[in-house]
Amino acid sequence: MRKFSVIILFTLISSAAVVSLPLTAAAATRSYDPYEDNVDYALARAKAKPTTSEKIGEFPALPFDLAKGGIEKAFVFVEKYHIDTKVIRAYENLTKHGIYPKLHGFGGHDAGFGGGVEINRNIFAAKPIFEVLNLDGWAYESVRNYQEYGSRAVLGNVLSTGVNLNAGIDYRNFAKEDFYGLGPRTSRGDAVNFRFEDTTATTGAERDLPFDFSTDVIFGYSHTKILDGTDDNPEIKKYYTEQTLPGRDGGDRIFLDCGIMHDTRDDEQDPRSGGFQTFRFGYYDSFPGKRFKYVKYKAEAAHFIPIFSKKRVLAIRFLGELNDSCDNRHIPFYDMARMGGFYTLRGYRFNRYFDEGMMLMNFEYRYQIWKYKDFSADAVPFFEMGQVFPEISKMRGSYMRFSYGFGFRAKYKNKSVGFEAANSSEGLELYLGMGVPF
Amino acid sequence: MILKRLTVIAIILAGALATTAGIASAEEKKLSPQDIKKTESSLYYDFFDKGVYDRVTQYLRLGRTWRKMKGIETLALDVNSYDEVPDSTFFTNRQGRERMTAEALRHGSCPGEVGPSAERPWTVIKGKSLGKARGFLVKDGRGNKYLLKFDTDGYPEMCTAAEVIASKFFYAIGYNVPENSIVTFTRDNLTVSEDARFYDEDGFEKKLTKESLNKMLDKIEPQPDGRYRAAASKFIEGEVLGPFSLNERREDDPDDVIVHKRRRSIRALRVFSSWLNHHDIRKGNTLDVLTTENGKTFVKHYLIDFGSTLGSDLVRPKLYESGHEYWLDWRQMGNSLATLGFYKKPWSEGPAPVEYKSVGYIDIEKFDPKKWRPLLFNFAFDDLTRADAFWATKLIMSFSDDDIRAAVKAGELSDPKAEDFLVSALAARRDKIGRAWFGDVSPLDRFRFEEDAAGYQLTFEDLALNYKLEDETGTAYRYRLEEADGKGGFKPVTDFAPLTSVSSIAFPSNQFLSQGPWRVTLQVKRPQNKDWSRPVYVTLSPSDEGSSQKKSIRISGISH
Structure with a gap:
């Protein structure tokens, strides 16, 4: 029995020795397993929990975190059911058929967001009489009851002369336009309100000329009504009579307007180089009646100067307009030169100044601050100045109005949406909208 | 009195026993799909949340802002006492534990036979529903499902090679990835399942027919031999739970105890991604799967979709700013804004040069490992410590030139010069990473x-x-x-x-x-x-x- 025990003991010891040999060898190379899972997960979990001070530190972000809830579900829904693809494809299919849903700014200070649709179809060709018949129609409406509807037909390249003939009609109903008086020395506090309703029918011809020139001539008839506006300012009719403000009661006019344009811009919607110059002359007469008779001169020139790269562009514009009455007759106030708003002088309200003449200069420095694939963003500091005047000899330095500001424009290819802030002696004006002022 | 005490003791004992039994049964209870809430991915949300929201609100998180200002590091919590990351449901030490053979590197996560079975035809069961890359799902003769992804026109092999090669590297490093491989086939090798559906170009779900499949294939450029080349990504077995956050833990997963932004295995993805130019590393390119291995059911965390790695940006070569800027990079925008647009980014000299169309654009000269940026910001990458980076760098450096070549071979680039170029680019980026991060610590x-x-x-x-x-x-x-x-x-x-x-x-x-x-x-x-x-x-x-x-x-x- 004892002998048996000794054999067992020997066997156990020798087995242990054999088993421990490789372990000893392993220990000689590295006495520990560096990948050993000795992490104290309970401690790690406790450490990972935010402390009270950390929770307090997160507090400023909390309202935003709460507001964010639900956004993920919305995005997931859009992607899961391919809503984005459906919308994009629907838009593409519409445009393929000449239907263009659009956002539309009416310009008015309180016109509100607007949108609508434009339809542009090439109907048929009847060569050699004309190359194409193009029909164009549009309908825009804003949340503040501004409307614009119109249509236009163009016969392209008539008799292979390069001349396009057109005819169209346009209806505009702007529910709450403001008028502050005539001349450069008016006060914003004197604002009165009116509704502008106008129907204009035109026919004309246009032709491209060599060297980036083009010309056009338009003959038209316009029927204008001035009615009570819908905002809180006093009605225009309470303060003005047709005698003190020609056009207060509206009127009918015929006109002939012609122009010549030279355009070398690389892109009409987002020019980064080149420029354009236009000069227009128009003759306007009451029909029927003899209340209005005037001529209109309008000149505009803009140049876009890339500074070492098209990412940085200095944009300069000059705009001038002069209306001159004939035969001691009048110019309706609503067709006078106007200044103020996004497209002219951004530090002032839309159509803040009315008079027979107007001159302004805009300087914009457009520079790219971000780009990702077809998306980009521009920063735009700008400075502009201008004045209205009854006649050129009465222009005064003291009547000059100045405006400056800064904007950001987010762009997809050449389409832009911008936010701009402009300051002037009358305070700050903010703009959120599509496109560029020139 | 004694009886009363005995009763109390008996109640306490019974309670204790019951509690113990309850704990035991909870531990033994298998995790089921009902226990885990499924998540869904959204590209738009990732861009909103990480590209805009977190970038803006990070400054409102005062504790974090304070730590950043003072340079205080928050240490990773999934490391052991030897400063290593033990195996977990996120990470398995492979190349780090023992240098992998060339064959193992090339095969990656594909054990045995690689890709769908040679037996044809494959049955197309669904069109790919999300993402920009073109593709569809097939079932092979063994009943395994694969997602086939294709290259974009003009850049043959680029996206498919990147998909496969990067997955081999991430697998060797230690991450869970799908089994990816290159396959070629002809139209005759495909049949269409009766109930196959797909989303058409207008975004509407429709029945997939042989005609619609042919239309899809018409838009894919075949190889010179007329065969179609694709990256085949095997469907991961188990219950798919959706993507996981790179920052926060999955609250309903009992194994997921550490917030992800404090996991070294997640933070270090910044370094690994910088090496492999994986600029699209984000929540949407991850996947959780409820899986059962060795009798235990648990949530396994995968990285998926590598089409935007190396020189590929999925449907085009990488842009020159890839890896240098976030999608919305306030600093770069601020520089441009403050200098009136005259700030010249060092990496923005002209268009990205593409030496080999099958490789795309991979930056070597201007690659800066410490300043490398993914497309979208995330807190986990921002919290990378020097120790985390050292650990990742150590792993990257363990890949020799031969190891890199072995993994690159899995991409089956037909031009040997393109393969050489990619190997040398990855080796050069590896060495840059080594110099940059080893210099921050005692290596x-x-x-x-x-x-x-x-x-x-x-x-x-x-x-x-x-x-x-x-x-x-x-x-x-x-x-x-x-x-x-x-x-x-x-x-x-x-x-x-x-x-x-x-x-x-x-x-x-x-x-x-x-x-x-x-x-x-x-x-x-x-x-x-x-x-x-x-x-x-x-x-x-x-x-x-x-x-x-x-x-x-x-x-x-x-x-x-």
């Missing part, structure tokens, strides 16, 4: 502590010298022995002493007379540096093993 590793006749020997290796990133001439080391001060810290036993023998320190036995533990602080100084490096600490503890004459001591911790 000393592979520590051993052994007894010898005179006392003890601590040996180590200098990885920067091992990988020939630094010159041995002029490199100096110093060390100091410390012992526990009884207050949770250490006090010096010796002053800093220079090392007489490079990579080996001899300690006499009498320096270890206290109870321990002890700590050796080591620092490196390179010829080009004025200061000693950030130290590495090796903690030593008494061990029960060893001879009886001398105190047995073992390495119990390493900290970079």
Whole structure:
């Protein structure tokens, strides 16, 4: 029995020795397993929990975190059911058929967001009489009851002369336009309100000329009504009579307007180089009646100067307009030169100044601050100045109005949406909208 | 009275037993799909949340802002005492534990036969529903499902090669990835399942027919031999739970105890992604799957979709700003804004040069590992510590040129010159990563502590010298022995002493007379540096093993 025990003991010891040999060898190379899972997960979990001070530190972000809830579900829904693809494809299919849903700014200070649709179809060709018949129609409406509807037909390249003939009609109903008086020395506090309703029918011809020139001539008839506006300012009719403000009661006019344009811009919607110059002359007469008779001169020139790269562009514009009455007759106030708003002088309200003449200069420095694939963003500091005047000899330095500001424009290819802030002696004006002022 | 006490004791015992039984049953209870809430991915949300929201609100998180201002690091919590990441449901040590063979690198996560079975036809069961890349799902003869993804016109092999090659690297590093491989087939090799559906170009779900499949294939450029080339990504077995956050933990997963932004395995993805140019690393390119292995059911965390790695940006070569800027990079925008657009980004010289269309654009010269940016910001990457980066760099450096070539071969690039170019680009990026991140710490590793006749020997290796990133001439080391001060810290036993023998320190036995533990602080100084490096600490503890004459001591911790 004892002998048996000794054999067992020997066997156990020798087995242990054999088993421990490789372990000893392993220990000689590295006495520990560096990948050993000795992490104290309970401690790690406790450490990972935010402390009270950390929770307090997160507090400023909390309202935003709460507001964010639900956004993920919305995005997931859009992607899961391919809503984005459906919308994009629907838009593409519409445009393929000449239907263009659009956002539309009416310009008015309180016109509100607007949108609508434009339809542009090439109907048929009847060569050699004309190359194409193009029909164009549009309908825009804003949340503040501004409307614009119109249509236009163009016969392209008539008799292979390069001349396009057109005819169209346009209806505009702007529910709450403001008028502050005539001349450069008016006060914003004197604002009165009116509704502008106008129907204009035109026919004309246009032709491209060599060297980036083009010309056009338009003959038209316009029927204008001035009615009570819908905002809180006093009605225009309470303060003005047709005698003190020609056009207060509206009127009918015929006109002939012609122009010549030279355009070398690389892109009409987002020019980064080149420029354009236009000069227009128009003759306007009451029909029927003899209340209005005037001529209109309008000149505009803009140049876009890339500074070492098209990412940085200095944009300069000059705009001038002069209306001159004939035969001691009048110019309706609503067709006078106007200044103020996004497209002219951004530090002032839309159509803040009315008079027979107007001159302004805009300087914009457009520079790219971000780009990702077809998306980009521009920063735009700008400075502009201008004045209205009854006649050129009465222009005064003291009547000059100045405006400056800064904007950001987010762009997809050449389409832009911008936010701009402009300051002037009358305070700050903010703009959120599509496109560029020139 | 006694009866009353006995009753109370009996109730307490019964309660304790019941509680224990309850705990036991909860532990034994298998995790089921009902226990875990499914998540869904959204590209738009990722861009909104990480591209805009977190970038804006990060400054409102005052604790974080304070830590950033003061340069305070938040240490990773999924590391063991040796400063390594143990195996987990996120990460498995592979190349780090033992250098993988060329065959293993090339096969990656595909054990045995790679890709769909050779037996044809494959049955098309669904069109790919999300993402920009074109593709569809097939079922092979073995019943396995694969997602086939294709290249974009003009860049043959680029996207498919990137998809496969990057997955091999991420697998070798230690991440869970799908089985990806290159396949070729003809139209005759495909049949369409009766109930196959797909989303058409207008975004409407429709029945997939042979005609619509042919229309899809018409838009894909075949190889010169007329066959179609695709990256086949095997469907991961298990219950798909959706993507996981790179920042927050999955609250309903009992194994997911550490917030992800404090996981080194997640943070270090920034370094791995910088190497492989994976700029599209984001929530939407991850996947959780409820899986059962060895009788245990758990949530396994995968990285998926590697089409935007290396030189590929899925449908085009990488843009020159890839890896240099976030999608919305306030700093770059601020620079442009403040300088009126005259700020010139160093990487924005002209269009990205594409040397090989099958590789796309992969930056070498201007690649800066520390400044590398993914497309979308995330807190986990922002919280990367120097120790995290060292760990990742150590893994990246373990890939030799031959290892890189083995993984690149999985991409089956037809032009050997393109393959050479990609291998050399990855090797160059690897070395840049090594120089950048090893320079931030003392890159000393592979520590051993052994007894010898005179006392003890601590040996180590200098990885920067091992990988020939630094010159041995002029490199100096110093060390100091410390012992526990009884207050949770250490006090010096010796002053800093220079090392007489490079990579080996001899300690006499009498320096270890206290109870321990002890700590050796080591620092490196390179010829080009004025200061000693950030130290590495090796903690030593008494061990029960060893001879009886001398105190047995073992390495119990390493900290970079």
